[in-house]
Amino acid sequence: MHLEAYIAHIDQLKAEWRQLMRENGFDAVVVYAGANQTYYADDQEPPFHAFGHFLRWVPQSDCEHAALLISLDSQPVLLWYAPSDYWYLPSDAPEFCNEVFIVQTFAELDDLQHALHQQTRSKSNVAHLGNVTTSSETNSDPGPAERLLRQLDYQRAFKTEFEQLCIKEATSRGVLGHHAAAQAFADGGSEYEIHLAYLRASSQHEAELPYPSIVAMNTHAATLHYQKYDREPAAEIHSLLIDAGAKVHCYHSDITRTYAASTNDEFAELIDAVDQAQQGIIKQITLGKSYLDLHDEMSERIAAILSEHEFVTCSPTTAYESRLVDAFFPHGLGHLLGLQTHDVGGLILEKDGHQVPPHSRYESLRLMREIEPNMVFTIEPGIYFIPSLLAGWHGHQDVNWSKVNRFICYGGVRVEDNILVGPSGPINLTRNAFSAASADA
Numbered sequence: 499m500h501l502e503a504y505i506a507h508i509d510q511l512k513a514e515w516r517q518l519m520r521e522n523g524f525d526a527v528v529v530y531a532g533a534n535q536t537y538y539a540d541d542q543e544p545p546f547h548a549f550g551h552f553l554r555w556v557p558q559s560d561c562e563h564a565a566l567l568i569s570l571d572s573q574p575v576l577l578w579y580a581p582s583d584y585w586y587l588p589s590d591a592p593e594f595c596n597e598v599f600i601v602q603t604f605a606e607l608d609d610l611q612h613a614l615h616q617q618t619r620s621k622s623n624v625a626h627l628g629n630v631t632t633s634s635e636t637n638s639d640p641g642p643a644e645r646l647l648r649q650l651d652y653q654r655a656f657k658t659e660f661e662q663l664c665i666k667e668a669t670s671r672g673v674l675g676h677h678a679a680a681q682a683f684a685d686g687g688s689e690y691e692i693h694l695a696y697l698r699a700s701s702q703h704e705a706e707l708p709y710p711s712i713v714a715m716n717t718h719a720a721t722l723h724y725q726k727y728d729r730e731p732a733a734e735i736h737s738l739l740i741d742a743g744a745k746v747h748c749y750h751s752d753i754t755r756t757y758a759a760s761t762n763d764e765f766a767e768l769i770d771a772v773d774q775a776q777q778g779i780i781k782q783i784t785l786g787k788s789y790l791d792l793h794d795e796m797s798e799r800i801a802a803i804l805s806e807h808e809f810v811t812c813s814p815t816t817a818y819e820s821r822l823v824d825a826f827f828p829h830g831l832g833h834l835l836g837l838q839t840h841d842v843g844g845l846i847l848e849k850d851g852h853q854v855p856p857h858s859r860y861e862s863l864r865l866m867r868e869i870e871p872n873m874v875f876t877i878e879p880g881i882y883f884i885p886s887l888l889a890g891w892h893g894h895q896d897v898n899w900s901k902v903n904r905f906i907c908y909g910g911v912r913v914e915d916n917i918l919v920g921p922s923g924p925i926n927l928t929r930n931a932f933s934a935a936s937a938d939a
């Protein structure tokens with residue numbers, strides 16, 4: 499734990515939250531970690547994922563039912579639930595919380611709720627954030643609490659030094675997994691074996707992953723969030739796309755690499771081209787530029803690759819303008835990264851909390867904000883051979899069908915790095931971690 503950085507992080511959150519509380523007329527906010535639900539008609543639960551804004555204060559995943567009370571002038575109070583239980587082992591409140599909060603621990607939920615009620619009774623306007631509903635206690639109109647939440651979502655894009663350290667470490671941890679996965683692929687492992695190699699090397703069990711790892715060989719790489727793990731390798735291996743991340747103190751990394759089975763074939767050339775274009779677009783990151791423009795430029799670069807590598811017979815401009823390029827690159831260039839893999843706030847362009855609808859052409863683009871210092875986001879272009887999308891262009895003269903059909907067996911390419919926006923430009927956490935891991939080897 500980076501205790502000094504964590505204490506500074508909490509100081510900054512206190513100042514930012516209190517200013518927004520004042521602006522919205524709240525003298526207290528309760529942030530709930532949330533509670534898990536069982537599967538339908540079952541007594542088993544999926545892994546618990548706490549509310550991101552709670553984790554920002556208390557980065558500890560095992561925090562079900564906890565609540566944090568933030569007031570304008572007194573020290574925040576962490577109400578922690580640690581039942582006396584012989585079915586599951588409860589966690590204590592993390593030690594580092596004692597440095598910054600008054601920690602109250604309860605064995606009974608009723609007692610926790612009673613204590614919370616007692617401590618908020620004298621407040622005149624309390625916002626309750628998280629735990630299914632977002633509401634203001636003394637105000638039937640949920641407007642102000644909802645607005646406060648959107649403003650907090652906007653601010654979450656700017657990572658404090660503590661958060662940057664966590665994401666950097668999560669990236670290094672993911673890179674350890676990626677190295678082992680590449681080796682398992684080279685050794686002839688199946689998707690399942692590559693998945694296990696990743697888990698072991700990044701020291702994570704499945705429920706700790708930030709998102710289910712995508713381990714996709716051959717045509718499986720054309721399913722963007724492919725979720726199965728074949729136990730046996732296919733008879734003929736052409737490619738591997740692995741999109742897998744890690745967590746450190748609840749902060750995520752999100753990394754993708756693509757490998758060709760044969761290192762000097764035409765698919766390896768395509769991977770190189772996407773890799774070069776990805777690094778080229780990262781060089782275009784400047785403060786004040788819109789991420790939407792970056793996505794748009796990437797679409798043009800993808801169109802150029804499609805034309806150069808003769809997947810299309812038309813000019814790059816035509817492929818871009820006719821949206822043919824969108825059939826090969828159907829997802830956004832990236833997204834904010836933090837306590838969620840797709841972190842909140844990407845479509846809130848102004849600090850007033852107003853959210854814009856998705857872009858009319860790039861509907862799956864989750865980030866349209868101006869690039870500013872301390873943001874962390876991914877850059878993840880790809881080129882895929884997705885039969886259902888190509889079917890929309892069936893027989894079209896602008897597509898070189900013989901080449902495209904030959905590439906169906908590879909599924910697709912994605913290269914994904916985690917980028918921190920430093921005071922004067924982008925810092926590629928992923929490439930830095932790969933370089934450091936190679937230097938250590």
Ligand code: GLY
Nearest residue numbers: 709741752878914
């Ligand atoms: N791993 C999901 C994504 O790249 O957005």
Ligand code: MN
Nearest residue numbers: 752876878914
């Ligand atoms: Mn991503």
Ligand code: MN
Nearest residue numbers: 741752753914
């Ligand atoms: Mn990813």
